[in-house]
Structures are given as structure tokens and as C-alpha cells.
Amino acid sequence: MVMSLDLSGLKATVLGGDERETETLRLLQQQGAVVDAYGCPPSAEKVLGRPQANSVRAALDGAAIVICPIPYPAADGSLYAPQSKEKVYLSVDDLSTLAPGAVLITGVATDVMRTAETTLDFQLREYEHDNDLMILRASAIAEGAAAVAIQHSPVTIHRSSIVLTGFGRTGVALGSLLVAMHARVTVIARNPVARAIAYQMGMESYSFEHLNDVIKNADMIFNTAPALLFTRQVLAHIPEDTVLIDMSAPPGGVDRDAASDLGVHFVWARGLGGVAPRTVAQSQWIGITRLLQAAGIQA
Known part of the structure; x- marks a missing residue:
């Protein structure tokens, strides 16, 4: 309406x-x-x-x-x-x-x-x-992120090991979609309440201190957190065939120069609501x- x-x-x-x-x-x-x-x-x-x-x-x-x-x-x-x-x-x-x-x-x-x-x-x-507005559009953004992953990854989302950093409005919608697609999802979030919600939804969840260890086995990584999390030191732990999809706003959550230097398959997916x-x-x-x-x- x-x-x-x-x-x-x-x-x-x-x-x-x-x-x-x-x-x-x-x-x-x-x-x-x-x-x-x-x-x-x-x-x-x-x-x-x-x-x-x-x-x-x-x-x-x-x-x-x-x-x-x-x-x-x-x-x-x-x-x-x-x-x-x-x-x-x-x-x-x-x-x-x-x-x-x-x-x-x-x-x-x-x-x-x-x-x-x-x-x-x-x-x-x-x-x-505007929280309710952002929640209304979160499902479309999640679908867009999944489409980017399908386009850029050599493996299916189904049964893949996926790391999701950040678990706000968009992260919740994306995590729910990925679980519904039968992915094995691990959430990295600062907020213990967010981690508890992720666990209750069927995902593993850890604090950011565990990021380097978790991404070593990831097929896909989605970043929704609005902070520079993926520094050169963190990027060095990402496997060669893993696709890293940054959904955060400018300036982004990934050191793009370091990602290029290290050969990380990186996609900055802006405007996914479109x-x-x-x-x-x-x-x-x-x-x-x-x-x-x-x-x-x-x-």
C-alpha cells in the first residue's frame, strides 16, 4: 500500500x-x-x-x-x-x-x-x-548480498561455511536468509545480546577477538559492520578462494589496497537495495x- x-x-x-x-x-x-x-x-x-x-x-x-x-x-x-x-x-x-x-x-x-x-x-x-524503515528494506539488501555471493563464489551458498561480521538490522536479515539456504553461518559481533540472538537463530557466534581464527575456514565472508575490521593483518588469514563481500558504507570495512596486494577476492557491494x-x-x-x-x- x-x-x-x-x-x-x-x-x-x-x-x-x-x-x-x-x-x-x-x-x-x-x-x-x-x-x-x-x-x-x-x-x-x-x-x-x-x-x-x-x-x-x-x-x-x-x-x-x-x-x-x-x-x-x-x-x-x-x-x-x-x-x-x-x-x-x-x-x-x-x-x-x-x-x-x-x-x-x-x-x-x-x-x-x-x-x-x-x-x-x-x-x-x-x-x-529510521529503524523501522531500515528493517523494511533489510530483506531486499540481504537478497542482493546473496546474489553477489552466487555471482562471485566458486561454491554454492548451500552447505558453505560463511562468516558474517556485524549483526544489526541488515546482519539479522542476511543471517536468516543464509540459514534458510542451509549455509553454516558464524556471526562475529561485539554485542553479547546480538551473539545470543544469532545462536538462537541457529548460527555460531563469537566476539571479534576470534575473527582471525574463524575466517581461516570460510568459503564466503560478509561484512556489515561500519568499521575498518579487515586490515592487512586480518586479510592475511583469508583463504585464496574465499570471497569477501563488504556491505558497509563508505569508507568501508576493508583495506582495499591490502586486499589487492594480497590477492583477496574482494567485492564492495554498495547499493544492494537496488x-x-x-x-x-x-x-x-x-x-x-x-x-x-x-x-x-x-x-
């Missing part, structure tokens, strides 16, 4: 992202918004009925609503925009063209967004830490609707 808002006549701009953002454009349009886009996938132009804006500034000019991707911005501040020909950056000058009282919704705000909010007339809202764009976009729409209502746009 898609939650409704009356956005009639309001300009709504979507920046960057993947097919989820195309679906978000469609949902905004269904609520009566006049939509624009920059840095979105080519599929966005079918929704728009015309080419995307030729610059960030043009896309933002007069916008009352701006939607940016959930995946974390890169270290250089660029938005997640894997299908854009150019990197997508926001500047304070660009944001100054927004309509008075505009609402900018993003997964995690960049420094530029935070600086601009202190001097310009717009509201900044983040939904990366594997089921309609499902994930509709769950994100729940969060977008809630934030717009909180900002004064009522259903």
Missing part, C-alpha cells in the same frame, strides 16, 4: 541513485508533484517524459522537495549515483535556489548540506537511522511520507 500525500503543484527533485530513485520519481508524480531529476538512471527520463536537468542547479531551482539516495555519500562528498556520467555534488550556491521552506531528504547528510541548512531557508531530514527497486522504493516512500508530514506537508 502506497501512502498518499497531496503534492499538487510542488516541484520535487530527485538526485542520483539507482532504479529506486526512478520509482521514487514515479511515486512523487502520482501524488501530483512536478518532478525533475539529475544524475538518476536513464529510466528516470521515461517517468519525466523528457531529458533530466542539465545541472544540479537547474534541477534544484525552485524545488520544494529534494530526495537524495540512502547509500552514504562518498568520501569526497559526492552522492551515490552509479549510473550518472558525472559525479553528483551539491554546493551551498546550488541549494540557495530551493523554494523557501523546502525539505531535503537524504540517507546521511553531507557536510555541505549541514552547512547550508544553517544559513539557508530549507529543512534537512535524514532517514538512515536489486528490488520497486519493493525498496515503496518501503522508502513510507519514510519519505513521514518526514514530509513532519516538515509540514500533510496527507
Whole structure:
């Protein structure tokens, strides 16, 4: 069920992202918004009925609503925009063209967004830490991670020895899926409660002190923890045929240079929610609707 808002006549701009953002454009349009886009996938132009804006500034000019991707911005501040020909950056000058009282919704705000909010007339809202929204999209992310493993591993998930580092919202969904696929899953987590939950779900569980010993026998490793866990010293314990899939946000949980030097089969799997764009976009729409209502746009 898609939650409704009356956005009639309001300009709504979507920046960057993947097919989820195309679906978000469609949902905004269904609520009566006049939509624009920059840095979105080519599929966005079918929704728009015309080419995307030729610059960030043009896309933002007069916008009352701006939607940016959930995946974390890169270290250089660029938005997640894997299908854009150019990197997508926001500047304070660009944001100054927004309509008075505009609402900018993003997964995690960049420094530029935070600086601009202190001097310009717009509201900044983040939904990366909206627990129920993140749980709603966790299943799609877990399925995407499994698809990456199937593509990159020489063995099946079924009966494989899999190490899962981190056991938050995404880790729980992924662990449940892997167990259902009859993998032998070992969870590495700091929180003893998380380790107890993993054990109750049919997984082995250990603290991070045991990481080096556990990964020696792994066929696949999934990292969901937002910290640099896989240093050169840790990577040296990973077997040659093991695939290491890092699902964490920038700057990531793996020393990528060391992984390359050591010949570790490493995949940085960003934007996994995009594997089921309609499902994930509709769950994100729940969060977008809630934030717009909180900002004064009522259903």
C-alpha cells in the first residue's frame, strides 16, 4: 500500500541513485508533484517524459522537495549515483535556489548540506537511522548480498561455511536468509545480546577477538559492520578462494589496497537495495511520507 500525500503543484527533485530513485520519481508524480531529476538512471527520463536537468542547479531551482539516495555519500562528498556520467555534488550556491521552506531528504547528510541548512531557508531530514524503515528494506539488501555471493563464489551458498561480521538490522536479515539456504553461518559481533540472538537463530557466534581464527575456514565472508575490521593483518588469514563481500558504507570495512596486494577476492557491494527497486522504493516512500508530514506537508 502506497501512502498518499497531496503534492499538487510542488516541484520535487530527485538526485542520483539507482532504479529506486526512478520509482521514487514515479511515486512523487502520482501524488501530483512536478518532478525533475539529475544524475538518476536513464529510466528516470521515461517517468519525466523528457531529458533530466542539465545541472544540479537547474534541477534544484525552485524545488520544494529534494530526495537524495540512502547509500552514504562518498568520501569526497559526492552522492551515490552509479549510473550518472558525472559525479553528483551539491554546493551551498546550488541549494540557495530551493523554494523557501523546502525539505531535503537524504540517507546521511553531507557536510555541505549541514552547512547550508544553517544559513539557508530549507529543512534537512535524514532517514538512515529510521529503524523501522531500515528493517523494511533489510530483506531486499540481504537478497542482493546473496546474489553477489552466487555471482562471485566458486561454491554454492548451500552447505558453505560463511562468516558474517556485524549483526544489526541488515546482519539479522542476511543471517536468516543464509540459514534458510542451509549455509553454516558464524556471526562475529561485539554485542553479547546480538551473539545470543544469532545462536538462537541457529548460527555460531563469537566476539571479534576470534575473527582471525574463524575466517581461516570460510568459503564466503560478509561484512556489515561500519568499521575498518579487515586490515592487512586480518586479510592475511583469508583463504585464496574465499570471497569477501563488504556491505558497509563508505569508507568501508576493508583495506582495499591490502586486499589487492594480497590477492583477496574482494567485492564492495554498495547499493544492494537496488536489486528490488520497486519493493525498496515503496518501503522508502513510507519514510519519505513521514518526514514530509513532519516538515509540514500533510496527507
